[in-house]
Amino acid sequence: xxxxxxxxxxxxxxxxxxxxxxxxxxxxxxxxxxxxxxxxxxxxxxxxxxxxxxxxxxxxxxxxxxxxxxxxxxxxxxxxxxxxxxxxxxxxxxxxxxxxxxxxxxxxxxxxxxxxxxxxxxxxxxxxxxxxxxxxxxxxxxxxxxxxxxxxxxxxxxxxxxxxxxxxxxxxxxxxxxxxxxxxxxxxxxxxxxxxxxxxxxxxxxxxxxxxxxxxxxxxxxxxxxxxxxxxxxxxxxxxxxxxxxxxxxxxxxxxxxxxxxxxxxxxxxxxxxxxxxxxxxxxxxxxxxxxxxxxxxxxxxxxxxxxxxxxxxxxxxxxxxxxxxxxxxxxxxxxxxxxxxxxxxxxxxxxxxxxxxxxxxxxxxxxxxxxxxxxxxxxxxxxxxxxxxxxxxxxxxxxxxxxxxxxxxxxx
Amino acid sequence: xxxxxxxxxxxxxxxxxxxxxxxxxxxxxxxxxxxxxxxxx
Numbered sequence: 319x320x321x322x323x324x325x326x327x328x329x330x331x332x333x334x335x336x337x338x339x340x341x342x343x344x345x346x347x348x349x350x351x352x353x354x355x356x357x358x359x360x361x362x363x364x365x366x367x368x369x370x371x372x373x374x375x376x377x378x379x380x381x382x383x384x385x386x387x388x389x390x391x392x393x394x395x396x397x398x399x400x401x402x403x404x405x406x407x408x409x410x411x412x413x414x415x416x417x418x419x420x421x422x423x424x425x426x427x428x429x430x431x432x433x434x435x436x437x438x439x440x441x442x443x444x445x446x447x448x449x450x451x452x453x454x455x456x457x458x459x460x461x462x463x464x465x466x467x468x469x470x471x472x473x474x475x476x477x478x479x480x481x482x483x484x485x486x487x488x489x490x491x492x493x494x495x496x497x498x499x500x501x502x503x504x505x506x507x508x509x510x511x512x513x514x515x516x517x518x519x520x521x522x523x524x525x526x527x528x529x530x531x532x533x534x535x536x537x538x539x540x541x542x543x544x545x546x547x548x549x550x551x552x553x554x555x556x557x558x559x560x561x562x563x564x565x566x567x568x569x570x571x572x573x574x575x576x577x578x579x580x581x582x583x584x585x586x587x588x589x590x591x592x593x594x595x596x597x598x599x600x601x602x603x604x605x606x607x608x609x610x611x612x613x614x615x616x617x618x619x620x621x622x623x624x625x626x627x628x629x630x631x632x633x634x635x636x637x638x639x640x641x642x643x644x645x646x647x648x649x650x651x652x653x654x655x656x657x658x659x660x661x662x663x664x665x666x667x668x669x670x671x672x673x674x675x676x677x678x679x680x681x682x683x684x685x686x687x688x689x690x691x692x693x694x695x696x697x698x699x700x701x702x703x704x705x706x707x708x709x710x711x712x713x714x715x716x717x718x719x720x721x722x723x724x725x726x727x728x729x730x731x
Numbered sequence: 732x733x734x735x736x737x738x739x740x741x742x743x744x745x746x747x748x749x750x751x752x753x754x755x756x757x758x759x760x761x762x763x764x765x766x767x768x769x770x771x772x
Contacts, residue, residue, distance in 0.1 A: 468746070475753040478762050569764030576763070577754035581747060 325510050327449045333458060335506030336442040337465030339399065342500060343406065343437035345469025346493050347375075347430065349477035353413075356486035357422075367419045371427040373674070378431025379438075380670030386435040387444065387663030388524055391656065394512030395445045396504050402436025403500030409433055410497060414490035437500055439466065439642060440666055444659030445507045447650045456599065456647035460591010463642045467587045471580035520656040521718065527657040530718075531664070536652060536711040540645055541668045543603060546704035547641045548672030549679075550610055550697050554634065555579075557680040561690050562627065571624045575631040582635025589636075591643035599644035599651075600711040606637050606644075607708065611701030613637070618694055651713050 354368050390398040409432075412425025435441075442462055450458045480489035511518040522530065531537045559572040593602055617630040649661050680693045753759055 468750075471747075472750050474763070475750065475759055478759060482762065570760055573754070573760050573763040577751060580754075581751050584747060 327445075327507070327509065329450060329454065329458070331506050332445060332449050333461055335503045336446060336462045339437060339500050339503050339507075340439065340442055340462055340466035341469035341472070342497060342503075343402075343434060343469070344466035345473030346406070346410075346477075346497060347434060348470035349474045350426075352474070352477050352481060353486055353490070356481060360486065361417070361422075363419055363422075367422070371419075371423040373677075374423055374427030375431040375434070376670055376673060378428050379434040380667040382432045382435035383438075383440050383663035383666045383670075384660060385663075386432075387440045387657075387659035387661070390436075390441045390444050390659040391520075392524075394509050395441050395659070396508040396512065398436045398441050399504035399507065400501045402433045402441070403497055403504065405429055406433035406437060406497035406500065407494040410490050410494035414487045414494070433497075435663070439463065439646065440659045440662035442507075443646045443650075443662050444655070445509060447646075447655035447658040448509060448511070452651070454595070455650060456594030456643055457592050459647050460588050460594065460643040463591060463639055464584050464588035467580070467583040467639050471577075471584060474576075474580070518656070521654070522656065524657065524660065527653070527660065530716070531653060531661055534652070534716065536713075537649070537661070539707045539711050540603075540648060541665050543607060543704040543708045544641065544645055544665050544669045545672035545675075546607060546700040547645075548669040548674075549676040549700055550614075550672075551638060551676070552673035553676030553680045553693060553697060556677050557684070557690060557693070560684075564689075565622050567622070567624065567627065571627055574624075575627050578628055578631035579635040579638060582632045583638040583640075586636030586638060586640040587642065590640035591647075594644045594647050598713060599648045600708050600713060602644045603641060603648075603708040603711075604705040606640055607701045608705035610634070610637050611698045611705070614694060614698050614701070648711065648713055652716050654715070 350372060354365060357363065358365055358368055386398055386402070409425050409429035412421065412429060416422035416425055439462070443459055446458045446462060447455060477489065477493070480492055484492070555576075558575065559569075562572050562575070563569075590602060590606070613630060613633050617626065620626050645665060646658075646662055649665060650658050653661055676693075676697075679696070680690065683692045684690055754763070
């Protein structure tokens with residue numbers, strides 16, 4: 319360790335607190351679909367009202383993620399997490415008590431979207447990047463992402479139980495109380511380098527870091543691949559139940575399929591992070607995207623049955639969030655960790671754009687063609703393209719000019 | 732592999748199996764199925 323570098327947090331502390339925070343933040347939002355029916359029935363709203371607020375939430379999460387990442391890199395993740403946890407609770411209380419659609423959209427859409435941007439992967443990965451030795455970084459990111467995947471898997475039945483046992487409004491208030499735990503958990507991620515309002519000396523300004531990333535072809539390739547990840551995952555997650563219904567399969571098959579995706583997602587995400595420590599991350603990413611295309615092709619080609627759906631769900635689950643650890647670890651490896659949360663936020667913003675396209679195009683093309691065939695083919699083609707985009711990514715750390723030369727170049731420009 | 736690591740893996744696998752079992756409960760399955768299908772009715 320360099321003589322002037324601040325002491326680091328323990329690996330266990332970072333992983334335990336980071337994992338619990340993303341379990342909560344990713345888990346709570348994952349079950350929001352369960353409130354569609356009770357809220358729209360109780361308030362007399364349409365499904366479109368509910369869906370619009372959820373769409374705003376996803377956009378707010380993606381857009382605010384860049385700003386939350388900048389704040390976390392500048393002032394430390396702790397303050398952003400505390401603020402994010404408080405916003406999460408506020409948004410959930412607002413979601414429970416809103417009596418008109420405007421307030422519902424502002425609270426469950428904008429406020430919870432902002433909260434997610436401050437409590438999910440980009441912010442936590444900034445701490446992991448700074449506090450965990452590079453030799454264990456990809457594994458640690460995989461562990462944190464697996465915790466988020468577990469949160470998604472866990473919270474659907476938990477939230478279903480809460481709604482059934484105490485009603486939808488009280489269930490939301492219980493979740494609001496649970497998200498307040500993010501604040502105390504964030505104490506475990508208070509980095510020594512940011513103690514007492516101090517800010518670590520950084521090699522680049524935010525503008526320089528942004529300019530460097532945007533002009534670096536490998537970052538653009540990674541981010542383009544991430545767009546495809548969002549497209550495929552959210553298209554399948556949202557539209558597969560409808561696809562199965564059209565094919566005459568029972569509702570139970572769709573529910574088992576979602577459970578299998580959730581279960582294998584945890585396993586696949588952890589494996590991807592651990593493999594990133596041993597193999598080239600660009601090859602892992604290329605494999606994941608290509609494998610998704612192969613799996614979708616086989617699923618469409620094979621005779622459809624409950625068993626084929628379960629097999630597809632299990633394998634697709636293994637490939638679900640497994641892109642997250644290698645993508646983030648590659649960004650950290652190329653650019654360093656000073657602006658990791660911000661750069662992670664940019665990558666995630668593109669993931670959300672892909673998610674939006676997957677949901678919207680799925681519905682649009684279904685309405686215009688009467689089937690999901692065309693969107694499935696697009697998902698297959700995009701997977702092959704994303705695999706091709708990730709293969710030429712250069713993972714080696716970027717070589718920068720010395721500080722003085724860089725400043726001189728910047729001034730000249 | 733150390734005892735602590737084995738214990739950690741055992742806890743993780745038990746947690747995964749426990750949550751998966753929640754999905755397999757008939758009441759949970761019916762409730763989930765109804766909610767999933769409610770989106771298309």
